Amino acid sequence: MTFLRKLCLIIISNQFNPKLAKNDPYKDISDEELVAKIVSKKDSMLFGALYDRYAKLVYNKCYGFAKSQDEANDLTQDVFLMLFVKLSSFKGKSKFSTWLYSFTYNFCVNYVNRDRGRKISDNSGTIEDNENVISVEVTDESLYDLQVVKLKKALELISPEDKSILLLKYQDNVSIKELEELLELSSSAVKMRLKRAKAKIVEIYKTLP
16 A cells, blocks of 8 residues: 555545534635645645545445445545545636546546556547437436436446446536536537437446346
8 A cells, every 4th residue: 555545544534524524623714725725735634624525425426436335435535545646736717526526537437447448538529420320319308217226227337438427417417518617528529428328328228127
């Protein structure tokens, strides 16, 4: 175990306490201000406060990509480890929570792709090239009509990239505008990617018993 991983685990185990969260001494400080203080002071105690705010959210996102609670816990720790290292890359162009959504999903997508022994190949160019492949229009209403158990199975069978954008849009209610910022894609590319992902999950859903 590397020094940074040990440090992160110590921070997490020492700082995450529901009672502390209720009495957060930094509760009046915005996420963006807290991040700026952490980056400038390299303060692990402040990072613990940030962990308290977002540990549950990050865990929930990781759980959507994990095969078990233990794996989700490991993923959550790894996300915060990388966050501790990369926090200075947050430039304040969007809300911190929005940036953290993207950070977590990207981490999980890359984790799943590494596990499958392949690299992410999805990008806006590929989306545009595949536009003619989608022949069935899938509405939001038709997605909501799908049975939950079968839908969960179908989500495990589509690509991590497709799964992430569907979860962002329909589980987390992230707007198209926010998806543009998160994925660094144009509005048309985001809509095409959503259209493709919806068509794919419905296609797989229909094959399930």
